[in-house]
Amino acid sequence: MRIKVTRRKFLQTASLTAASVPLAKMARAESSLVEKPIAAPGSFTATETRYGGVCEMCFWRCQLVGKVRAGRLVKLEGNPKSIENGRSICARGNAGIQLLYDPDRLKYPLKNVGERGKPKWKRISWEEALDEAAARLKAIQQKHGPHAVALFPHGASAFYPLQYFEFTGTPNISEASFYQCRGVRDMAYLSTFGFAPGEHVDMANAKVILLVGTHLGENVHVSHLKQYLKGLENGAKLVVLDPRFSAAASKADIWVAIKPGTDTAFLQAVMKRLIDTGRYDKEFVAKSCAGFDELNGSLGEVTPEWAARVCDVPEEQIIAVADLLGTNLPNVAIHPGRHTTWYGNDFQRSRAQACLTALLGAYGVPGGLIRPKGVKLGKAAWGHGVFAEDCDLSTFWPFHPPGTPTEAIRETTLTGKPYPIKAWIAWSRILFRQSPINRGPSRPSGRWTSSWSPISCPWTSPCSPTSCCRKRATWSATITSRPACSGTRPTSRSSSWLPGCLWWSRCSSARTRYGS
Amino acid sequence: MNEAAAGSLLDDLFRILGRSLEYPQGNWPDGDYLAWLDGLLAELGWEEERAELRDLPADHVELLDVLQIEYTRLFINAVPTAVAPPYGSVHYPGEGMLNNRSTEKTREFYRRHGFDLAEESGPADYLPLELEFLARLAGSGRETEAEVFLSNYFRPWFSAFRARVLAGALLPFYRILIELIDFFTQQEDKYEN
Numbered sequence: 001m002r003i004k005v006t007r008r009k010f011l012q013t014a015s016l017t018a019a020s021v022p023l024a025k026m027a028r029a030e031s032s033l034v035e036k037p038i039a040a041p042g043s044f045t046a047t048e049t050r051y052g053g054v055c056e057m058c059f060w061r062c063q064l065v066g067k068v069r070a071g072r073l074v075k076l077e078g079n080p081k082s083i084e085n086g087r088s089i090c091a092r093g094n095a096g097i098q099l100l101y102d103p104d105r106l107k108y109p110l111k112n113v114g115e116r117g118k119p120k121w122k123r124i125s126w127e128e129a130l131d132e133a134a135a136r137l138k139a140i141q142q143k144h145g146p147h148a149v150a151l152f153p154h155g156a157s158a159f160y161p162l163q164y165f166e167f168t169g170t171p172n173i174s175e176a177s178f179y180q181c182r183g184v185r186d187m188a189y190l191s192t193f194g195f196a197p198g199e200h201v202d203m204a205n206a207k208v209i210l211l212v213g214t215h216l217g218e219n220v221h222v223s224h225l226k227q228y229l230k231g232l233e234n235g236a237k238l239v240v241l242d243p244r245f246s247a248a249a250s251k252a253d254i255w256v257a258i259k260p261g262t263d264t265a266f267l268q269a270v271m272k273r274l275i276d277t278g279r280y281d282k283e284f285v286a287k288s289c290a291g292f293d294e295l296n297g298s299l300g301e302v303t304p305e306w307a308a309r310v311c312d313v314p315e316e317q318i319i320a321v322a323d324l325l326g327t328n329l330p331n332v333a334i335h336p337g338r339h340t341t342w343y344g345n346d347f348q349r350s351r352a353q354a355c356l357t358a359l360l361g362a363y364g365v366p367g368g369l370i371r372p373k374g375v376k377l378g379k380a381a382w383g384h385g386v387f388a389e390d391c392d393l394s395t396f397w398p399f400h401p402p403g404t405p406t407e408a409i410r411e412t413t414l415t416g417k418p419y420p421i422k423a424w425i426a427w428s429r430i431l432f433r434q435s436p437i438n439r440g441p442s443r444p445s446g447r448w449t450s451s452w453s454p455i456s457c458p459w460t461s462p463c464s465p466t467s468c469c470r471k472r473a474t475w476s477a478t479i480t481s482r483p484a485c486s487g488t489r490p491t492s493r494s495s496s497w498l499p500g501c502l503w504w505s506r507c508s509s510a511r512t513r514y515g516s
Numbered sequence: 517m518n519e520a521a522a523g524s525l526l527d528d529l530f531r532i533l534g535r536s537l538e539y540p541q542g543n544w545p546d547g548d549y550l551a552w553l554d555g556l557l558a559e560l561g562w563e564e565e566r567a568e569l570r571d572l573p574a575d576h577v578e579l580l581d582v583l584q585i586e587y588t589r590l591f592i593n594a595v596p597t598a599v600a601p602p603y604g605s606v607h608y609p610g611e612g613m614l615n616n617r618s619t620e621k622t623r624e625f626y627r628r629h630g631f632d633l634a635e636e637s638g639p640a641d642y643l644p645l646e647l648e649f650l651a652r653l654a655g656s657g658r659e660t661e662a663e664v665f666l667s668n669y670f671r672p673w674f675s676a677f678r679a680r681v682l683a684g685a686l687l688p689f690y691r692i693l694i695e696l697i698d699f700f701t702q703q704e705d706k707y708e709n
Contacts, residue, residue, distance in 0.1 A: 007702055011522040014559055032637035033648050039627035044620075070620045071633070101614040103601040106593055113585065120585045123539060123592055 044070055051079060053485035057092045057099065059156050060221045064089065064096075066485030073097055073486035084223040084478065092220050100486055130501050140422045146170050147391040148420055150409045153427040161427050164499035166385040171392050172421060176406040176429075183401045185340040188350030192358070197336040197369060204230040206333035206367030208237045208324055212263055212353060214337045217247035231333070236367075239321050241266060254321055259312040261343040267352035269307030270322040271359055272299040279326025281361025289358050329360040331367030375479045391419070520657065526700065527655030533697050534647030537602060537690075539592075540583040546576065556696070565695070568688035586687045599684035600677050604641030604669070607676040615639050622646070622669050629653070629661055643677075646670055647697065666701055674701065 046069070053064035053076070063082035067075040076096050078087040099105070109129035114120030124132075140148050146169025153162045154177055162173060178186075186196035203209050204227045216228045232238060232251065240252040241263055249255040258266060274280045275296055285292050304322075308315035325332055334357045340346055362368035393408040394400055413421040532552075536545075550569065557566045573579045590599045600607075605616035623640035626632055626649060633640055640646075646669070653662040678694050685691040 007700055010560060011525060014525060030634060031648065032634050032642075032645050033626070033631050033652065034634045035630055036627065036632040038630045039624075039632075041624075041628060044624045044627060070623055072615045072620055072639075098613060101616070103603070103606045103612075103614055104593065104597050105614075108592060110588065110593060113581070119595070121588050121594065122581075122584045123588050 047074065050483070050485040051081070052481055052483040053079075054480055054482045055089060055093045055096060056156050057090075057096050058220045060224070061156060061480075062089050062093055062222050063480055064093070064485060068486065073100060076485075078222070085226070088222050088226070090220040090222050090225075093222070126501075137423060141169070144420050144422055145391070146385075147172055147387065149423045149425065150174070150404075150413070150421050151425045151427065152176060152406075152429045155428040158427045161425075161499045165425070169385050169387065171385070171387040171394075172404050172409050172412075174404050174406045174409055178401060178403065179406070180341050181339050183341065184346040185336055185338070185350045187399075187401050188347050189336060189354050192351055192354035193363070193369075195371060197354075198372075199224055199336060199338055200370045200372055201333040201335050202367050202370050203227045203236070203333045203335070204234065205331065206231050206236045207328035207331040208239065208367075209333045209335065210239045210241075210321075210325065210356075211248050211335050212241045212267070212337055212349070213340075213342070214335050215242060215244070215246035215248050217251075231367075236333075237324055237328070239324065254317065254324070256311075256313050256317055256321065259310070261345065262311040264345060264349040264352050265302075265307045265310040266313070266318060267349065267356055268299055268302045269304045269318050270325065271295070271352070271356055272302045273304060273319060273322035274326050274359055275299070277323075277326065279323070279329070280359045281330050284330065284361030284363075285359065288363075295355060295359075325356075325360060330362045330365045332357075332360050332362045333367055334360070334362060334369070336369070373477060375477045393418075523654045523657050523659070527651045529700055530647045530651035530654060533693060533700070534644035534651065536693050537591075537644045537647070537697075539587055540580055543576075545579065545583070553692075557692070560699070562692075562695075565688065565692045569692065572687070572689060582687065583689060586685070586690060590681060590685060590690055600680035602643035602677070603639055604643075604646065604673040604677075605639070607673040607680070608641075609672065609676075618669070618673070625665060625669055629658075641669075641673070643697075650701070663703065666703055670701060671703065674698070 048068045050066045050068055053066050055062040055064050055076070062085040063079040065077050065079050066073050067077065074097075076089060076094060078085045078089045078093075080087050108123045109126055110121040111124045111129070111132070112119040113122045137149060149165065149168075149170045150172035151162065151165045151170065151174075153173065153175055158175075166173060182196075189195065189197045199221070201209075209228070209231055216225055237253045238248070238251055239254045239256065240246065240249045241256045241258050242249050243257055243260050245255070245257075249257075256266065304315045304318040307313075307318055311318075334353055336350065336353060340350060357363060357369050360368075364370065389395075392404075393412055394404045396408060397405050409421060409424075412419070413424070550572075554566055554569060557563075557569070573582060588594070591602050592598060601614070603614050603619070604622060605611045605614060605619045608616065608618040611618055619639045619641045623633060626640060631649060631652065633645075637645065646665075650662055650665065650670070653659075653665065674697070678698050681694045682691055685694075
């Protein structure tokens with residue numbers, strides 16, 4: 001039982017003396033608190049603007065400035081010098097400060113010193129984390145081959161590590177979220193146009209914008225939204241296919257409140273009407289397209305009346321949309337969409353969007369689908385890896401998007417066939433529900449992890465020649481350096497620093513290498 | 517004990533308690549430290565806590581290992597969430613994030629009293645840092661400033677932090693340290709015996 005002693009009474013009677021206190025052994029070389037001249041009240045309110053941040057609350061990479069006061073990031077704003085987003089950022093970007101200052105943000109490298117599945121985490125140094133990761137990866141690759149390592153990357157921060165692991169010889173890289181987002185769209189356009197479309201439609205110069213389920217104005221991607229609004233300001237007609245009265249639908253000239261999952265029928269009927277009335281780009285089709293007759297033949301039974309029944313929309317509306325598109329060709333923006341995996345019949349819907357784009361000649365013209373050029377990183381990029389042909393698991397799936405299917409990596413890891421996969425690296429990914437990796441009840445993959453390393457929050461990424469950000473937009477391409485725009489020194493490291501050190505750690509035994 | 521000696525003792529106590537709340541590594545905590553802690557608990561009459569401390573592993577490597585795991589879980593990161601990040605603004609009413617408004621006000625208070633953060637130090641409301649500040653005030657006899665700091669900056673968040681540690685700690689070590697900090701930062705009526 002405790003004896004009731006107050007602090008004052010204790011201090012009056014304590015026999016403990018300073019000499020008996022083990023302070024000397026606990027003393028650090030430097031104190032975190034230093035004496036300074038007394039500052040007057042109110043002298044501490046200056047706010048500094050730091051340029052050069054790039055937002056990563058999504059992948060769109062809007063350019064930012066950070067407002068820093070007393071070493072604290074107090075606000076994020078769009079960079080007024082940006083040719084993309086200018087002063088604007090979206091609501092999610094505004095909330096980026098919470099990413100930096102979330103108390104549960106990973107702060108140090110952690111190592112699991114418990115059992116797998118029953119982890120006990122312990123803070124370790126960067127040197128220990130890198131040495132151990134490098135040694136274990138090297139040992140696995142020496143014993144089982146470079147392909148025995150699989151990477152699950154996601155987001156803009158995965159750019160360098162993805163290149164690094166490909167360079168070190170593993171083809172087993174799967175961006176599993178790709179399949180649930182833009183995978184079907186990219187496959188459809190690859191099969192039709194020969195390239196993945198991105199969202200590169202020139203809405204600012206379009207005479208008609210067609211959105212198939214796309215609800216611009218409710219999500220992010222500021223510069224994209226600006227292009228869309230510019231198009232509307234310039235007088236573009238807007239057609240929106242969406243069962244919901246979305247933000248875009250509220251601005252539409254024609255809102256098609258379509259029955260969910262029937263968009264392909266609608267698009268087929270529009271194409272049939274365009275062909276039947278001769279309102280398609282005959283010159284473009286003749287010069288640049290193959291398979292027009294097959295397309296026309298496949299639409300033989302399609303009529304607006306049939307599609308109206310399937311889609312539960314008025315027949316007149318289908319005709320009106322077709323005529324509007326045909327009248328304004330080729331300056332028509334058929335938006336390829338994003339997050340296009342909906343009902344299981346999405347590939348053919350995206351194919352229909354691509355075919356409609358071609359039929360209207362809406363490619364490489366103002367208002368149409370554009371294929372922009374990117375920025376080359378030159379020597380700042382890792383080279384491509386060389387893989388043995390029999391290591392490519394994707395050959396078992398004859399029709400698949402770029403990368404190795406997640407299922408193939410999972411099955412190979414579980415069965416060891418055709419070869420063992422002994423290490424998984426999750427980069428900015430939680431292998432948890434998101435993909436069918438954990439069999440049985442979904443489990444946080446963290447429980448099975450050997451170690452975690454914190455990559456920088458984008459507002460704290462240190463400046464380095466390779467710590468830059470590429471962006472390819474419809475009519476512009478930019479490369480942006482990204483010095484830290486917050487006042488806090490991170491214990492995390494940038495996404496370009498980590499693979500570089502990992503490589504160095506594998507190749508060198510010098511203990512001083514981390515300083516530079 | 518006169519006021520100067522009491523201030524000096526408080527200075528040492530706050531410094532030790534503050535540093536005890538940093539990540540355990542190297543030779544710390546060693547036998548001398550644990551003996552000192554035992555002596556302190558004995559003087560306070562906290563016999564149950566003394567007994568609990570005796571259950572800690574005697575071997576330094578083993579002790580360091582369990583304390584590092586416990587420290588990481590309590591104060592750094594854990595699944596699904598760290599028990600009690602040792603930063604004032606995380607627990608300050610209406611804030612809940614690192615580096616919030618109260619952090620800035622805390623640093624302003626330091627500056628108004630002749631101190632500031634060293635370069636590359638963390639947020640101003642990091643618990644060991646606030647205890648070091650209290651130590652500096654106690655060592656220089658600035659009792660009034662210490663009382664203002666305790667009532668306006670420290671106690672408003674510390675009680676919530678303490679509750680989370682007491683509820684979530686698996687080992688007695690950090691629970692006892694937090695109880696000691698609570699004891700030495702309690703505000704008392706000046707005329708209370």
